[in-house]
Amino acid sequence: MYSTLEQKYQRIQKELMAGALALAGVFLIGTLWYALVEGWSWQDAAYMTIITLATVGYGETRPLGDRGRLFTIALILMGVITIGYIVNRFTEAIIQGYFQEGIRLRQLRRAMESLSGHYIICGFSRTGRQIAIEFQAEGVCFVVIDSDVESVRKAQEQGYTIYQGDATLDETLIRVGVERAICIVAALPSDAENLYIVLSAKYLNPGIRAIARASTEEALQKLQRAGADAVISPYITGGKRMAAAALRPQVMDFVDGIISGTDRQLYMEEFLLDPKVCPVVGMTLGQARLRAQTGALILAVRRNDGTLIGGPTPDTVFMPADVLIAMGTPEQLRTLNQLLGPIGSKQLRRPKKI
Known part of the structure; x- marks a missing residue:
């Protein structure tokens, strides 16, 4: 779930950064006002701004007129709103565990960057799940890509390395190390999306072995022309295996033993x-x-x-x-x-x- 964690972590980072910049802006406005309008020294202006924003209850550094006091009231309100926003975002980050997710995000990023000679499974539907089970049984290193939240959750429950994103995009494939992978399996339900995956993967890594799922004979031929090293049609393959099981049951028992x-x-x-x-x-x-x-x-x-x-x-x-x-x-x-x-x-x- 690398992508989702990254989005959450980046969002809270942006919000906290925006709050910090707003607070710095309020401090700058206050300092400039007391220095340029009230004619104070820069040190006194900065000190007055800080104690005002902090609402510590200290007296005025120098006497202020009505205009200066009105500005100080506005400065206090701006400071309270800005600091309140920062505290609210920070509290939400702690409650929601964003900082822990940030640590996990860095760990996932390092894991993605260290992937080499691995397999990529695009799609965690019924076909993708079975492929993942077989890969895990074989002890090979693999990563799963899927954009569906529920599929991502199921992959997490199985302990698989999962990236939530669109597998047809070059950016997504680069994130999971397609240049260093040895094989990619396009197992999405859509033949068009599987075609995009094969084209993108072959462009980014001409030496990668591409396996694709096809629903029709036409899609099978197009995927082969796109550069897929092997194209599997569950319907065609399933029909052939069922016919063979009926005609040559002992042979199929032996072959099934090899496969399963x-x-x-x-x-x-x-x-x-x-x-x-x-x-x-x-x-x-x-x-x-x-x-x-x-x-x-x-x-x-x-x-x-x-x-x-x-x-x-x-x-x-x-x-x-x-x-x-x-x-x-x-x-x-x-x-x-x-x-x-x-x-x-x-x-x-x-x-x-x-």
Whole structure:
């Protein structure tokens, strides 16, 4: 709720600053009057103004005529009104906890500025909430953007980092560190808003991976043309999965296990082959002996040009920037991660349970 806290804190700051400036203006008016109109010294004029504004009950520094006394009465009224306003704003700030919110705002600002290699979820509706649950289960760093107060409250209750704002605006995306993020998920109900998010994110960070939600086939195509790396239609995907569950129930049970984690034995993970640190680049699958050394099963290889090799054979050669998709126990995948990147080229997330 970074944006809301910021607005509240800025409002109380402006009100207190306005009160302080008004009080300074009243002091200046009083000093100038006693010095220039009454002909007093600057020291006496400032002293008279202070004791008048403070209403301490001291006598006049020098005798005043009717005109001077009328001005002093007006000066007292201006001072009482101004000081009363400041006290009122200050009391409200204490009661409403604005100063505590200011501390929290600074903490949130530092947290936003420190985000790097994180994920951004735009929209905290039913789709966004499920994505957040999955991200939290995977142990990845992410931030949520939503403009709805109720959605922000629900995200806070779950302990998520939340920014209240319009995700289609460049300013909002910059606030959540889109330049340093590795992935953004546009999960708003509106296809047009998701399109704006993808366009803005790709402009601000051309290397970011953009995932978008689409309601129709036309929106899906437009989002793809806008640069989305993956476009998911809940209706199309849901229909395909339901048909597959009816036709191939055992296969779908296995796939659902991969996606939702209904089993506690096997996991899936992907590994990027960095040629600078990965010793198997240039080897074949048979030469690398990954299965024998780790026990993990290599299910597929994604080439740098996007070509997918499913069920690679022992003759499949590992090329630079290939992505290996593997399945195994947590220990097997951890061993495979160490083997592929001996100096930690990829931090292994908590693998997906199947």
